[in-house]
Amino acid sequence: DAGVTQSPTHLIKTRGQQVTLRCSPKSGHDTVSWYQQALGQGPQFIFQYYEEEERQRGNFPDRFSGHQFPNYSSELNVNALLLGDSALYLCASSFWEAGNTIYFGEGSWLTVV
Amino acid sequence: KQEVTQIPAALSVPEGENLVLNCSFTDSAIYNLQWFRQDPGKGLTSLLLIQSSQREQTSGRLNASLDKSSGRSTLYIAASQPGDSATYLCAVSNQAGTALIFGKGTTLSVSS
Numbered sequence: 001d002a003g004v005t006q007s008p009t010h011l012i013k014t015r016g017q018q019v020t021l022r023c024s025p026k027s028g029h030d031t032v033s034w035y036q037q038a039l040g041q042g043p044q045f046i047f048q049y050y051e052e053e054e055r056q057r058g059n060f061p062d063r064f065s066g067h068q069f070p071n072y073s074s075e076l077n078v079n080a081l082l083l084g085d086s087a088l089y090l091c092a093s094s095f096w097e098a099g100n101t102i103y104f105g106e107g108s109w110l111t112v113v
Numbered sequence: 114k115q116e117v118t119q120i121p122a123a124l125s126v127p128e129g130e131n132l133v134l135n136c137s138f139t140d141s142a143i144y145n146l147q148w149f150r151q152d153p154g155k156g157l158t159s160l161l162l163i164q165s166s167q168r169e170q171t172s173g174r175l176n177a178s179l180d181k182s183s184g185r186s187t188l189y190i191a192a193s194q195p196g197d198s199a200t201y202l203c204a205v206s207n208q209a210g211t212a213l214i215f216g217k218g219t220t221l222s223v224s225s
Contacts, residue, residue, distance in 0.1 A: 004156075031210070033212065033213075035213075040217070041217055042117070042202055042204075042215030042216050042217045042218055043157070043202075043204075043213070043215050044215070045212035045213065045214070048211075048212065056211060056212055058212060088154075090156060090157065092157075092213075094210070096210060101159070101162070102147075102159065102213070103159070104149075104156040104157040104158070104159075105156050106155055106156040107155070107156050109154070
């Protein structure tokens with residue numbers, strides 16, 4: 001049973017560019033959440049998707065957007081990259097009805113230069 | 114606004130020692146609290162989940178307690194081993210299925 005998988009694992013982008021990160025949830029899970037973790041900090045919630053709709057959003061600008069597909073996989077898009085967007089981006093999946101058990105992927109390391 | 118604080122930020126202990134990590138939160142109206150482990154550059158692994166109605170949870174050498182009224186949780190690690198070296202993160206959820214609010218973590222180093 002595959003856990004949460006994320007791609008790419010590492011990437012380097014230039015300031016002003018756009019990036020797309022991908023996530024496949026654990027088998028059977030229907031809810032995907034995205035978190036940003038800067039060095040030395042705890043993860044911060046970006047948004048959550050269920051039934052292809054954004055259900056909750058953290059305190060992130062509109063440059064951060066997402067999508068959930070019918071197979072429950074998800075994408076995180078960041079436009080007009082800033083140096084401060086450099087971080088580990090974590091995807092987490094869960095079962096909406098359960099609301100408790102959450103599984104994290106290994107993350108995507110984004111470096112903006 | 115819920116805030117989570119973890120003390121200490123870093124801890125170094127010799128192998129075999131018992132230790133306690135602390136977590137505090139400002140709003141006691143939580144749904145649950147979780148402790149996670151994160152190895153350098155890796156994702157998070159859930160260690161223990163405590164529902165708001167529970168007082169503690171145990172898994173092997175780990176024991177987590179929750180005191181909602183005082184806004185505190187502790188993670189007790191018995192007989193520490195070098196393999197326990199990692200960052201331990203505490204997170205609370207205010208409602209079922211909602212966003213987790215994390216502390217900054219405690220980085221533990223266990224020397225052999």
